[in-house]
Amino acid sequence: SGPWREAETYIYGRRRKVRWKEVVGLWRVAESDVPVKLVVAEVAGYKKRFTLVGSALELTGLEMVELFAARFRQEDGFRDLKQRLGWEECRAWTKNPIERTSQAQWVTLSLLRLTQFALESAGEVDWWYRPPWRRKKDRPSVLDVERLLRRHRGEIQRFLAEWLGDEEEAA
Template identity: 80%
Template sequence: MWRVLGHDVPVKVVVAKVEGYKKRLTLVTSALELTGLEMVELFAARFRQEDGFRDLKQRLGWEECRAWTRNPIERTSQAQWVTMSLQRLALLELESAGEVDWLFRPPWNRPKERPSGLDVERLLRRHRPEILQHLSGWLGDEEEVA
């Protein structure tokens, strides 16, 4: 136990050696009922969430929304979350179909197993002309119906 929040708040510390890393991973929690393995699992799940926030900010421009009222901020955030959700759905669809050749494996990370949001973005950019053609055809059909 390590008391970092004051002398009356006990915490649990887990120190783990992670394969492929020089430094040890240190996790600290006040949830004393958790086992060391549960702490590592929760950290890994939280890391995926943080990875998602990073993608929203760096890849989809979440930090760059400028508006004078609340509505544009909410609309921009919602549009970006939908975009990211669609990227994740495309990723799940590719995985369930057993598609593996589309994944970019950088020279410094050849054993990479799981694609990231950036990998899906790269895939969609490669097919941009086909996507635009399909969308313009679809929009053209909509205008004829209206």
């Protein structure tokens, strides 16, 4: 019940309009004496409504949507680390190799994201792939940057070999 509230905020990489309603109540799944906040939100660019339940009563509904979206981007990052950069293949059993591997992968993912954002902001549009099953895809992904770099792998290897003074290995 009550009117929809509206605002604009930064969600999933761009400013979006958000409409939401919120209510505090008791949820049977949680302990019956612990109040929870329920938020239903419509986010511009998404077909389905967001339905969130949380115990942080001091947050507004909009703040809960922002936090959910930020958390979801973290999950995307973990997925990218696991699926695209081989994190699941890290078989280290001690702290140091795990930290080194994780740091190297986070730096790599960050560099891929920065490359993606730089190409996108420069207005480049023909370098990334729009799959036939997703023609409305409107922005590149980390996978698109990986494809771009793979296409130029030979050139990159030759450049690095020349730079390092190993021209014989580049041949």
